[in-house]
Structure formats: C-alpha cells, structure tokens
Amino acid sequence: MTDAHTAGPFIAAIDQGTTSSRCIVFDTDGRIVSVDQKEHEQIFPKPGWVEHNAAEIWRNVQQVVDGAVAKAGITSADVKAIGITNQRETTLLWDKHTGEPVANAIVWQDTRTAELCRQLGGAEGQDRFRAATGLPLASYFAGPKIRWLLDNTPGLRARAEAGDILFGTMDSWVIWNLTGGPGRGVHVTDVTNASRTMLMNLETLDWDAGILDAMGVPATVLPEIRSSAEVYGRAASGTLTGIPVASALGDQQAALFGQTCYAQGEAKSTYGTGTFLLMNTADEPVHSENGLLTTVGYRIGDQPAVYALEGSIAITGALVQWMRDQMGIISTAAEIETLALSVEDNGGAYFVPAFSGLFAPYWRDDARGVIAGLTRYVTKAHLARAVLEATAWQTREIVDAMTKDSGVELTSLKVDGGMTANNLLMQTLADVLDAPVVRPLVAETTCLGAAYAAGLAVGFWPDTDALRANWRRAAEWTPRMDEATREREYNDWLKAVQRTMGWIEDKE
Amino acid sequence: MARNIQSLERAAAVLRLLAGGDRRLGLSDVASTLGLAKGTAHGILRTLQQEGFVEQDPVSGRYQLGAELLRLGNSYLDVHELRARALPWTDDLARASGESVHLGVLHHQGVLIVHHVFRPDDSRQVLEIGAMQPLHSTALGKVLCAVDPVAHAEAAEGDRKALTPATVTEAAEFEQILELTRARGWGSDVEETWDGIASVAAPVRDRRGMPVGAVGVTGAVERLCPGGELRPDLVAAVRDCARAVARDLGAGRF
Numbered sequence A: 001m002t003d004a005h006t007a008g009p010f011i012a013a014i015d016q017g018t019t020s021s022r023c024i025v026f027d028t029d030g031r032i033v034s035v036d037q038k039e040h041e042q043i044f045p046k047p048g049w050v051e052h053n054a055a056e057i058w059r060n061v062q063q064v065v066d067g068a069v070a071k072a073g074i075t076s077a078d079v080k081a082i083g084i085t086n087q088r089e090t091t092l093l094w095d096k097h098t099g100e101p102v103a104n105a106i107v108w109q110d111t112r113t114a115e116l117c118r119q120l121g122g123a124e125g126q127d128r129f130r131a132a133t134g135l136p137l138a139s140y141f142a143g144p145k146i147r148w149l150l151d152n153t154p155g156l157r158a159r160a161e162a163g164d165i166l167f168g169t170m171d172s173w174v175i176w177n178l179t180g181g182p183g184r185g186v187h188v189t190d191v192t193n194a195s196r197t198m199l200m201n202l203e204t205l206d207w208d209a210g211i212l213d214a215m216g217v218p219a220t221v222l223p224e225i226r227s228s229a230e231v232y233g234r235a236a237s238g239t240l241t242g243i244p245v246a247s248a249l250g251d252q253q254a255a256l257f258g259q260t261c262y263a264q265g266e267a268k269s270t271y272g273t274g275t276f277l278l279m280n281t282a283d284e285p286v287h288s289e290n291g292l293l294t295t296v297g298y299r300i301g302d303q304p305a306v307y308a309l310e311g312s313i314a315i316t317g318a319l320v321q322w323m324r325d326q327m328g329i330i331s332t333a334a335e336i337e338t339l340a341l342s343v344e345d346n347g348g349a350y351f352v353p354a355f356s357g358l359f360a361p362y363w364r365d366d367a368r369g370v371i372a373g374l375t376r377y378v379t380k381a382h383l384a385r386a387v388l389e390a391t392a393w394q395t396r397e398i399v400d401a402m403t404k405d406s407g408v409e410l411t412s413l414k415v416d417g418g419m420t421a422n423n424l425l426m427q428t429l430a431d432v433l434d435a436p437v438v439r440p441l442v443a444e445t446t447c448l449g450a451a452y453a454a455g456l457a458v459g460f461w462p463d464t465d466a467l468r469a470n471w472r473r474a475a476e477w478t479p480r481m482d483e484a485t486r487e488r489e490y491n492d493w494l495k496a497v498q499r500t501m502g503w504i505e506d507k508e
Numbered sequence B: 001m002a003r004n005i006q007s008l009e010r011a012a013a014v015l016r017l018l019a020g021g022d023r024r025l026g027l028s029d030v031a032s033t034l035g036l037a038k039g040t041a042h043g044i045l046r047t048l049q050q051e052g053f054v055e056q057d058p059v060s061g062r063y064q065l066g067a068e069l070l071r072l073g074n075s076y077l078d079v080h081e082l083r084a085r086a087l088p089w090t091d092d093l094a095r096a097s098g099e100s101v102h103l104g105v106l107h108h109q110g111v112l113i114v115h116h117v118f119r120p121d122d123s124r125q126v127l128e129i130g131a132m133q134p135l136h137s138t139a140l141g142k143v144l145c146a147v148d149p150v151a152h153a154e155a156a157e158g159d160r161k162a163l164t165p166a167t168v169t170e171a172a173e174f175e176q177i178l179e180l181t182r183a184r185g186w187g188s189d190v191e192e193t194w195d196g197i198a199s200v201a202a203p204v205r206d207r208r209g210m211p212v213g214a215v216g217v218t219g220a221v222e223r224l225c226p227g228g229e230l231r232p233d234l235v236a237a238v239r240d241c242a243r244a245v246a247r248d249l250g251a252g253r254f
Helices: A054-072 A114-127 A141-153 A156-161 A171-179 A211-217 A249-259 A318-327 A335-340 A380-406 A421-434 A445-457 A466-470 A484-496 B006-019 B026-034 B038-049 B069-074 B078-099 B139-147 B148-155 B171-184 B232-252
Strands: A010-016 A020-026 A030-037 A080-085 A092-095 A165-168 A186-188 A224-226 A229-234 A244-250 A267-271 A275-280 A295-296 A306-313 A350-351 A371-372 A415-418 A437-440 A472-475 B054-056 B062-065 B102-106 B110-117 B131-135 B187-190 B196-205 B211-220
Touching: A010 A054, A010 A171, A010 A421, A010 A445, A020 A054, A020 A445, A030 A054, A030 B196, A054 A318, A054 A335, A054 A371, A080 A171, A080 A249, A080 A445, A092 A114, A092 A141, A092 A156, A092 A171, A092 A186, A092 A306, A092 B102, A114 A141, A114 A380, A114 B038, A141 A211, A141 A466, A141 B131, A156 A335, A171 A186, A171 A229, A171 B006, A224 B078, A229 A445, A244 A445, A244 A472, A249 A267, A249 A275, A249 A295, A249 A306, A249 A445, A267 A380, A267 A445, A275 A295, A295 A445, A306 A380, A318 A380, A335 A380, A335 A421, A335 B078, A350 A484, A371 A484, A380 A421, A380 A484, A380 B139, A421 A437, A421 A472, A421 A484, A421 B171, A445 A466, A472 B110, A484 B171, B006 B054, B006 B062, B006 B148, B038 B054, B062 B148, B078 B102, B078 B232, B102 B139, B102 B148, B102 B196, B139 B148, B139 B187, B139 B196, B139 B211
Parallel strands: A010 A080, A080 A244, A186 A224, A267 A415, A415 A437
Antiparallel strands: A010 A020, A020 A030, A092 A165, A229 A244, A267 A275, A275 A306, A295 A306, A350 A371, A437 A472, B054 B062, B102 B110, B102 B211, B110 B131, B187 B196, B196 B211
C-alpha cells in the first residue's frame, strides 16, 4: 500500500461536539490516521434545560488529544497545527482569574431563553435583530443565554462588568485552556462561532454595540473575533505543547469547509438526526425572505469573509428512529431501506414529520405531523418509502428557498452524515432535487474542515485549490425521475404539508 | 415413524413453559409442572443455559428465556445494516488501494452488489449498487462459494459460462480454486470475468464466524497485477478491511 501513515507531517483536529469530544489526526492527503473519542454527560436539570459540565469537557479534550496522538504513534514534532470545530451556540461564562466556570454551559438545545427571546423581540418581534445578525430571536443562539446567566446568577453581572468574567462558545473555552488558561490563555472566537451569538454584525464582523446594549451584555466579557484560519496561539500543556492552535469553525461550517464548498452556489447537507444544509453565497451576506439563516461560512486569515445561507430540518434521521422505537415497524435503522425496497412506490402516502411544528421555510409552530393519502392499499412498506421521501422533500424545500434567496441554482449537493449509507434515500434525493448527489470519500467532514483550515493557516496546504484536489468522490447518484412524476409528487407533498398547519389552536 | 429423542422433547417443553408468560420459574416449578425429576429438569436447564437459550437470574436463581433464542429468530443480517457497518472501512480501503471497492452478498444464482465505493480519482463512474455479478468467475463470487455452502451449491450445479478465455468452467478445476481460496482466505479474478480487469476479495464474517458477504477491490489488471502477480499489499489491505467489518458486526448488533 502507498501507506503514508508512518510518514508525517500531520494535523490534529479537535471536534468538541454535543455528545462527545473527539480528536482525529489527518495526514497531508486528508486521510484519517487515528481517532480518539470520549462522551460527556448530558445534564437535564429541568424539562427543556440541557447543560454540559465545561470542566469535564476540557478534561475530555485533553484526553482525546493525547489518545489520538498516541494511537497514531507519532510525536508532537510530527504535528504541524491543531484545528478546532465545535458544537455551536453552547454558552459558557467563566472566571478569568481561576478558570472556573461560573455555571454549567447552557447547550444550544436548551429552551430556557424562549420567554426572554419574546421579551427581547418586543413590538418588533423575532426579527428585531435579523437585519444585523442574519438570525431570528430564537432560544438556540448564545446572546440571550449570556443575558440569562447574568440575570440568574447572584452577583455575576457586577463581576462581569468589573472585567472578571469571560464568555465563550466551546471554541473559545477550548482555545483559552489550550493556550494556557488563567493569566496566559488567548480569549478569542472565530467569525463563524461569533455569527451564532446574535451579537455580531454580519457586515462589520464585529460586536454590535446597539445589540449588546439591547441584550444587556457587557462588552468586557466578549472574546476577540478572529478569522477561522490563523494562528491564535500555541498549546501550553499536554502532548502537543508548543504546537500552533490554528483554526476554529462551528461544526456545520467546518463540514462546509471539509466538503470543499469554496465556490458560490456549492452546498453541503449533513444527514443525521436532523439535517443542516449550508450554501456558500460568496462575499455577500444574503438576507433571506424565505426563513433561512444568514451566517458566516468561514474566513481564511485576512481574506474577505465568505457567507452562507443555512436551512435546518428538525426531523430526518429522527423519523427513522421513530419508526423503529415508537412504532416498532423496523428493528434497526438500516432496515427502513429493506422495507422500502419491497415496494415500487409510496402507494400514495405522504408523511410530514412536523412533530414540533414546521421549520424552514414555513416556521409554523401550530403544525403537527400528518400521514396523508392513506387507503386500504397502503402497507408499512409504503410508509417506509414515505419516511425516506419526507427527508428528500424537506431538503427540496430548503434548496428551493435557497435558490429564491440567492438566485443561484444548485448544481450538485455534497452529502455527509449517517444517512448517506441509505442508498435508496440518496437516489430519491437526486430524483427530487433533479441534481446529482455526491458523497465524499472521507465521511468525517467536520473534523476534516477544521484540519483543512488549520493546515492552511500554517502553510501545510498552500490554498483551497490544493484542498479541492484532495476531495475524492466515493459515490454519486444521478437523477432518474422524469419531470412529470417529480412535479406531481412534489405537488402531493406540498398538499400534505398544508394539512399539517393549524392543528394546534389557541387555548384562549 | 422414527422414535423421537426424549431429551429434545423435554428441552422443547421447558422452553415452551418458560415462554408461557412474562415470568421466571424456579427449578421445582419447572420439574413439577412437566412431571420431571428435579435432577433431569436441572440437567436440561443447565444445558440450555450453556447454549444461551435459558438464563438464570443470579439473585433469585429462577430461570427465563435467553437472548440466544431472540438471535436465532433474527439471525438474518440485513444487507443494509451490512452496508452501514462496512461504509467507513470500505472508504478507507478505496483510499488506501486507489481502486474501486465492492461489497457483495449471495442472491439467487449470483453476487448482489450491496455497496460500491468509486475509485478515488476524478473519472466518471456509475454506481453499481443493485447490480448482479457471476458467482463462478468473480473474486467476490469465488469467495462466497468457498465459504458458504449455499453459494457453493449454486455455482457447482449452475451454468459456469466462459466469459473470457481465462474463465474456469470445468468442475474439478473450479473445486480446486475454491479449495485454494478457502485455504488462503482470499479469492482473485484475473481477467476471468472482464478483459483487462482484475480483482481481489475476502470473506466478511459475523460474530459467530458465519459468512455474510465478501468485500474486494477491482481495477485494471496492469495496476493490480504488475508482472503477472497480484500485489500482496492489496491482498493484505482487502483482508484487513474484511476483518475490520467483521469486528464491527460483532461489536454492535449482537
């Protein structure tokens, strides 16, 4: 084998994710050399609340870095840079002098700030800060979580205003600790993570004084906003002491980068429990008229920032899990394909999984799930088809919204995530999008993106063209559905979507 | 009618009794209900326990049905599960070998391709998932015939067509090749199915060593067999991949 595993140099990428922290060591071809991973505790203090212990996360990060380097059988001399990607929006405040978190981190899924967001919206509603930040007032984003901590932790606001408290998303927390912690740690975040705080102005790429004021967040707690690919500092302890810490990207942006979507109109979609679709819109932030988020895709050093449109689907893989766990129709997730392949089509059934309302592009919280078109002819196999088609049609709706907003037609969709193992789903996706769907050879696109950005920062790779040359197609699905069928099916899907709306009525 | 084996009848009765409700039964319950001596009932329960068909609660000492029974009912491995488990390893094999990778299972009289990873260059390739390949001439097919008696019967009794001048069609020679494949743990196809194309494959086994499929690399004969011999590094990479998938099948599902 042309086995480059023994020959360096390498890049180490840290993925501080929602359920675990991982470290992957990559070689110059972007090939995985070693992986280490450790899960951390999910803390649910109340319904709707989700927290992480940040001290545990930092311990795990140190362990997986040491673990991955040891498994690779290399030394720090072989590692040229450390890259970081992270769960987005998860919010932490800590004491600048001791490095102690003031409370558990509030995870992005936590909904405790829903009421606060309504108050902050006031008469202008949830789009109050959308023009400046590209985001609606929703409980995911970090800004309101900071405000909540300041309001609900006794004495914290005074300490924050005195300059004793630091805020960070997980990228900042890891970088600050990695570069030495109290007294020495570098307090920075990157543009992609900053763009999820609802505190950063998309045009200036700096903290927005007006929003900070409205949100009640003192500027003293905020990290410096830097690019996604530059040397922030050097590791101050552990196996990789002295190695430059050279990238930070939110996880979905890292996947966009790892999938080498460097040109306008290139898009990636990550299929997991839910799905995140990001499209590169080049150096222009495109403001959405169709319920999508505007976000920073990445920024390499002092080059102009590259923006992206983001659409997320709440229920994709989760619908397959629901068929398995709640309905008991299949015993493993993979069996959905076996069952679906036992029939030719959906038998006229459509499944709209609006389990907690409809998200982009509809944003209707009065909607609930519907299975439409039922007749006595329909079997569980037809429903299995309808389940897979639901993921495909929801993707089509996001893609259509992106085309409307950006004026750019999707030429092909790069996919990653666990559901890409489902061949029927990938073919259906190509059919309903009427565009090729391609899967890259390295499935770990998130870590790869962080490694790529760090490698660019230290000259490990010369430019994005070199990264593109590394990209390898593992599979490609081309559209096979005829136009008339596609239009008819899409029309039926849209009718089914209409039937979900207005289910929840005002209780007054 | 031939005489039935009494101990098997009694074992079946014990299993039926334990399956009769959501409950655990003690040794004396089992013995008295079935009219067996305690020692006989204990012998049967102990044997069933060793086979995994019965489990004994460590605290109460009572017996219940074991997980192995469930596995017997579900022992068929879903091919899509196989693909999902194999995916990272086959990706790695394609990257390491620079050739395309196929994962196949026995289906009717041929090899059904359930997973395909493109050769990692920028050339146009067509996804071959769902395609059928011949059992008697391809590396995947020969591996399946060598390790799976059902596949062997299909190929031995089927029509072994000459697809190229190199295809082995004669029964004795075919058996010899299967013997060799079994002995060395991998199979090959050097222009026996398609002119100019060679491949190497190895069997994928589940936790209990049962063959569930075959994985292999396929490419131009000039690259795979420089100087007329299959590259040993390719053989090693294919076998590593097959073992990695097997490990993954053992780790999670069962």
